[in-house]
Amino acid sequence: MPWHVNRVTSPETHVRRSQCVTHNARRRNGEVYDGTDVKFITNTSGVQALKAEMSGTQSVGFKKRPETMILLGGEKMKIWRTGKRLLVVVLWLAAIGGIAAITDLSISRVASAQELDCFTCHGTPNFGTTKNFRGEIVSKTVNKTKFEKSVHGAFLTCTTCHAGVDKVPHEITPANLKTARDACLTCHPDVYDTYKTSAHGQLTTQNPLAPAPSCADCHGNHYVERTKTAAFRADVPRLCGKCHDNRYEGYLETYHGKAGVLGRKDVATCADCHTAHSMMAVSDRRSTVAMANRVKTCGKCHEGANKNFASIAIHPHEGDAKGYPILFWTKLFFMVLTWSVIAALMGHLFLNFIRTIVEKRRERGGTV
Amino acid sequence: MKEQVTVSKPGLIETHLEAGGKTQSEVAGKAQPEIVGAIHAEVPAETPSVERFKLVERVQHLVLLTTFLGAAFTGMPLKYKTSWWAAPLMSTYGGVWIAGRIHRFFAATMLLLSVFHLGYLAYYMLVKRISPFKMPLFPTWNDVKQVGQNLAYFLGLRKERPAFTKFAYYEKFDYWAVFWGIVIIGGSGLVLWFPTLATRVLPGIAVNVALIMHSDEALLAVLAIFIWHFYNVHWNPDIFPMNWTMFTGRISLARLKEEHRGEYQQLVEDGVIRPLGGAAGHGHHDR
Ligand code: HEM
Numbered sequence: 001m002p003w004h005v006n007r008v009t010s011p012e013t014h015v016r017r018s019q020c021v022t023h024n025a026r027r028r029n030g031e032v033y034d035g036t037d038v039k040f041i042t043n044t045s046g047v048q049a050l051k052a053e054m055s056g057t058q059s060v061g062f063k064k065r066p067e068t069m070i071l072l073g074g075e076k077m078k079i080w081r082t083g084k085r086l087l088v089v090v091l092w093l094a095a096i097g098g099i100a101a102i103t104d105l106s107i108s109r110v111a112s113a114q115e116l117d118c119f120t121c122h123g124t125p126n127f128g129t130t131k132n133f134r135g136e137i138v139s140k141t142v143n144k145t146k147f148e149k150s151v152h153g154a155f156l157t158c159t160t161c162h163a164g165v166d167k168v169p170h171e172i173t174p175a176n177l178k179t180a181r182d183a184c185l186t187c188h189p190d191v192y193d194t195y196k197t198s199a200h201g202q203l204t205t206q207n208p209l210a211p212a213p214s215c216a217d218c219h220g221n222h223y224v225e226r227t228k229t230a231a232f233r234a235d236v237p238r239l240c241g242k243c244h245d246n247r248y249e250g251y252l253e254t255y256h257g258k259a260g261v262l263g264r265k266d267v268a269t270c271a272d273c274h275t276a277h278s279m280m281a282v283s284d285r286r287s288t289v290a291m292a293n294r295v296k297t298c299g300k301c302h303e304g305a306n307k308n309f310a311s312i313a314i315h316p317h318e319g320d321a322k323g324y325p326i327l328f329w330t331k332l333f334f335m336v337l338t339w340s341v342i343a344a345l346m347g348h349l350f351l352n353f354i355r356t357i358v359e360k361r362r363e364r365g366g367t368v
Numbered sequence: 369m370k371e372q373v374t375v376s377k378p379g380l381i382e383t384h385l386e387a388g389g390k391t392q393s394e395v396a397g398k399a400q401p402e403i404v405g406a407i408h409a410e411v412p413a414e415t416p417s418v419e420r421f422k423l424v425e426r427v428q429h430l431v432l433l434t435t436f437l438g439a440a441f442t443g444m445p446l447k448y449k450t451s452w453w454a455a456p457l458m459s460t461y462g463g464v465w466i467a468g469r470i471h472r473f474f475a476a477t478m479l480l481l482s483v484f485h486l487g488y489l490a491y492y493m494l495v496k497r498i499s500p501f502k503m504p505l506f507p508t509w510n511d512v513k514q515v516g517q518n519l520a521y522f523l524g525l526r527k528e529r530p531a532f533t534k535f536a537y538y539e540k541f542d543y544w545a546v547f548w549g550i551v552i553i554g555g556s557g558l559v560l561w562f563p564t565l566a567t568r569v570l571p572g573i574a575v576n577v578a579l580i581m582h583s584d585e586a587l588l589a590v591l592a593i594f595i596w597h598f599y600n601v602h603w604n605p606d607i608f609p610m611n612w613t614m615f616t617g618r619i620s621l622a623r624l625k626e627e628h629r630g631e632y633q634q635l636v637e638d639g640v641i642r643p644l645g646g647a648a649g650h651g652h653h654d655r
Contacts, residue, residue: 252449255560255579261449264464304564311572312563318580330577334584341588345596348538351522356605358524 118158119144133177134209142222150223161221178208184215194277199284201277213243218276227276234260236269250315266301273297273314379422380543381492381503417618418641424488429614431481432546438474440590442467447583475557482550504534507544511537531630542597549589556582 119142121127127141147153159166161183164176185192195201195215203212218239219225225232237260241248251257256267271279273289280287288297294310302309316324318331421429442461445454461467492498500506514537517530530536535543556578559566563575601611613619621644625632635641 253579254576255446258446258449259464259468262445262455262458262464266465302564306564306567308567308570308572309564309575312567312575313573316576324573324576326573327576327580330580331584334580334588338584338588338591342591342595345592348519348522349596349599351519352604353599355522355524360605 118142122158130172133174133180146223150220151226152224184219188215191277197280198275198278199280211243230265233265233269234263236271240270246317247315250313250317253316253318254314256314268301272300380425380505381489381498416621416641416644418621418624418635419617420613420619421617423617426614426617428481428485428488431477435474435478435481436589436593439471439478440586442471442474443586444590447587472561475554475561478550479554479558482554505540505543507537507540511540529627529629531633532628533630533634534628536627538600542600545589545592549585552581552585553589556585 122140122142123144125141127139129137130140132138161180162176163179163183164171164173196205200212200214203210204214208214219227227233237248237251237257241251251270252261256269260267260269275288278286278288280290282289282291284290285292287293291310295305295307298305298310313324313327316327318324318327321328441457445457445467446464448454458464458467461470489500492503493500510533514530514532517526518537520526521529559570559575559578560582566575566578601607601614602609619628621632621641624635625644632641636643
């Protein structure tokens, strides 16, 4: 098993031996493995690389020795952009495939070797609860099958995100709680950069405890799903509605919401108008739902959208007399109309019914 | 009772009744009512009956019935999206989008029907020169009085129903309720159908208003039809299982005498029909 990408969460943190898949895989194969051919990021270039990575300017690569994964800095990335890189990658992929086939080892099976360790305890149902970084009570049980089916299940291990949690009993420090929460940005720095500028991101970057979602609040933690699926799309309004319940309810009163609930897949959900990672207040000129940008946003689906069209209330509240007086009075008018008409008709019908029965009895010669 | 039955030109617009004992056909310069021997298949041959609705009117009712049910069944799941029946109903149509197309098909047909009906009215007004005020569906002060009389009858304060003419107040109500309903539902439905066009003239909130109007008026219409109209034409113990008049076009003299005594008496007076024997009045409900 030649190499594996391990995640390093901060310049100060090393990749630990127990986190290293190579290490574990060899151990699992019964090899005595002292770790000497594995390099960890302890040197300055590695740290610099990490710093560069934190600012989102570079990405992950690997050095000459395939067993070793480190992060490369901006200068060296240029080398990788040459055609050579492609060749090397292809060759190595072929080599990996060959070795995997011969030794009957696949990447995911290697990964599961380490998970086994964690799932021994955390895979049991009702393994108890703990507090997350917000102080919310969360279950300590992780469903192994579900995790493995998730998008990360095939190639991330527990400690990839829960870096530093490598001893039993675990050292749960505020630092490694934070680590788990920030885990995503290591691999998804571009998304993080967008998110940072959004209304949600501005809040959480100022104060991690701010009542605003970070990655896991929408994507989940252990069971991250693909977002391009119909199922995820359909779930978006409910997800946003967890906090924006008022908007969610209003949305459900519109055609978008109703048709979506009944399974129409191409109706707009929250993110189609607000975007997923760069949503901003309506008052922000950059926002896709700022008044100036709305015609364009609606126009994505509605050909011929105009200014009036773009001002249709998209999550109205007919019960809100102050916010939507016209809707409120329309609704009230029709409610009063409907129920008074139906009550009158039912009364008429009832009296008619009684009289009809009475007449029928009389005709039959019975007493009333 | 075997009797040849005579019929004048009946229908929504022309009536046997006319102050001064003349039929409207006469007023409109038409010949005397012709004698029609053939009685519609659904009516037993021995049952004397008169025509109540013309073919063209029955066809209009049939189209209205079909398009109304079609629109209601494809629209309601959307309104009641979370009820247990909504999703299964939608999937039988093949999904929300297809249901929407079916809804539009029925809606468009209903709107064409409405245009036709307005043309039908206009034809009588302009070509046949019948004043709308003289049309039997036109509400009159007498209707208001008859509401009171009929309620008194229901409560046992009167022995007989009021002498309803061709259309009793509750039948006029049905007609005008549909009229209002189509204006509201059709108007708002068109806004929902063509929102980008509608907002060229209307403000955005109008589309939200249209959805409320459409949705709530549809509920009112469906309730009125399924409770009230269905009682009147199906579930009333006198009528159960069904009053066929709207399909056969004919009403038996017995029922005419009972439910439209005013019209019946007028027809007798006009010599259009021979009076029924005394016994045939009450409780005789052949159709
Ligand atoms: C007469 C012309 C009509 C037109 C042009 C029309 C058009 C529409 C349109 C465009 C929608 C939006 C949903 C969609 O796009 O599929 C809609 C919804 C609906 N329609 Fe109609 N429709 C008409 C008649 C009716 C009738 C007769 C009924 C029932 C009695 C009805 C009941 C409904 C209901 C319940 C909804 C769902 C409203 C909601 O979201 O709460 N419609 N109609």
